[in-house]
Amino acid sequence: MSGSVNCPECEATLNLKExxxxxxxxxxxxxxxxxxxxxxxxxxxxxxxxxxxxxx
Amino acid sequence: MKIGVLLSRVRVEEKWLFEALDKRxxxxxxxxxxxxxxxxxxxxxxxxxxxxxxRSISFARGLYATQILNAWGIPTVNTSQVAAVCGDKLxxxxxxxKANVPQPRVKVAFTPESALDAIEELGYPVVLKPIVGSWxxxxxxxxxxxxxxxxxxxxxxxxxxxxxxxxxxxxxxxPGRDIRAFVIGDQTVCAIYRTSPHWxxxxxxxGQGLVCPVTPALNAICIAAARAVGGGVLAIDxxxxxxxxxxxxxxxxxMEFHTTVPTTGVDIPGMIVDHTLAVARRxxxxxxxxxxxxxxxxxxxxxxxxxx
Numbered sequence: 001m002s003g004s005v006n007c008p009e010c011e012a013t014l015n016l017k018e019x020x021x022x023x024x025x026x027x028x029x030x031x032x033x034x035x036x037x038x039x040x041x042x043x044x045x046x047x048x049x050x051x052x053x054x055x056x
Numbered sequence: 057m058k059i060g061v062l063l064s065r066v067r068v069e070e071k072w073l074f075e076a077l078d079k080r081x082x083x084x085x086x087x088x089x090x091x092x093x094x095x096x097x098x099x100x101x102x103x104x105x106x107x108x109x110x111r112s113i114s115f116a117r118g119l120y121a122t123q124i125l126n127a128w129g130i131p132t133v134n135t136s137q138v139a140a141v142c143g144d145k146l147x148x149x150x151x152x153x154k155a156n157v158p159q160p161r162v163k164v165a166f167t168p169e170s171a172l173d174a175i176e177e178l179g180y181p182v183v184l185k186p187i188v189g190s191w192x193x194x195x196x197x198x199x200x201x202x203x204x205x206x207x208x209x210x211x212x213x214x215x216x217x218x219x220x221x222x223x224x225x226x227x228x229x230x231p232g233r234d235i236r237a238f239v240i241g242d243q244t245v246c247a248i249y250r251t252s253p254h255w256x257x258x259x260x261x262x263g264q265g266l267v268c269p270v271t272p273a274l275n276a277i278c279i280a281a282a283r284a285v286g287g288g289v290l291a292i293d294x295x296x297x298x299x300x301x302x303x304x305x306x307x308x309x310x311m312e313f314h315t316t317v318p319t320t321g322v323d324i325p326g327m328i329v330d331h332t333l334a335v336a337r338r339x340x341x342x343x344x345x346x347x348x349x350x351x352x353x354x355x356x357x358x359x360x361x362x363x364x
Contacts, residue, residue: 053114056312
């Protein structure tokens with residue numbers, strides 16, 4: 001899925017290309033992590049904050 | 057053949073894994089660990105999976121999900137036993153020690169006072185690490201007694217009881233880099249140097265990747281480390297000690313490879329998928345009562361590597 005959305009943090013316009021559900025993208029203006037939560041309509045939300053047990 | 061991919065986020069690694077699955081025309085489901093529910097008495101909905109590839113970003117979710125799946129006889133990559141070993145730095149250290157795999161010296165204490173004694177026995181500098189954690193979070197290089205006293209006091213007041221299990225590692229004076237090697241099955245498939253002017257060289261903390269040749273010596277210690285923790289798909293962090301040579305620092309069981317693939321050109325996601333398919337085939341080829349110990353868990357035994 002491709003399209004444009006606004007960053008919910010800083011309202012910058014993000015032009016997304018071929019993203020999939022659940023993909024993490026970074027806002028080019030404010031640098032925050034966003035998660036693609038819907039493809040139709042294309043919607044992003046703030047990604048979950050890093051937790052203590054996250055990693056490899 | 058049907059594969060479940062348990063994940064928290066779709067990072068570039070997961071996109072590459074899905075591409076590799078599609079390329080091989082393997083039927084697969086994405087399983088979001090934020091939505092998943094298990095009824096421990098009802099495994100039926102899960103039995104359609106020949107194997108589940110665990111890619112949770114959360115250690116705890118991945119560990120308990122694979123424990124449930126393995127208890128039901130569903131193979132996972134990696135197994136819950138491997139997750140339990142690799143997700144806990146102290147357990148990893150114990151398994152490496154048991155297998156006589158070279159590693160930095162480690163001391164463990166349970167109070168700030170005994171930890172301070174242990175630090176001074178080891179000698180400054182030392183590295184204090186949380187027993188659970190990744191990406192270089194909360195690592196402390198302690199250069200003197202004043203720093204030790206301050207950090208120990210801070211750790212004691214952190215929320216989790218695990219921060220009062222003081223894991224104290226000898227500081228290795230490494231040559232501005234460490235090595236991240238990738239083991240899949242019984243093969244070290246590639247490695248990178250992670251270089252940084254900072255003593256923490258994780259790429260998550262700004263370390264840069266460069267190709268590292270997999271020499272026979274590097275391969276041997278990485279395979280030994282992988283066997284020690286139970287085998288599977290693993291990323292081994294190796295330190296170069298000026299006197300002792302290679303030392304195993306950590307072993308990661310849900311590795312990232314977004315730096316290594318473009319650096320080395322090695323198709324790590326394809327290899328992970330091929331390994332996962334091989335695990336699934338072994339499950340279907342073998343009688344249920346003779347699973348391979350390092351791929352199908354649930355028997356409560358310390359994992360043993362079976363040659364792949």
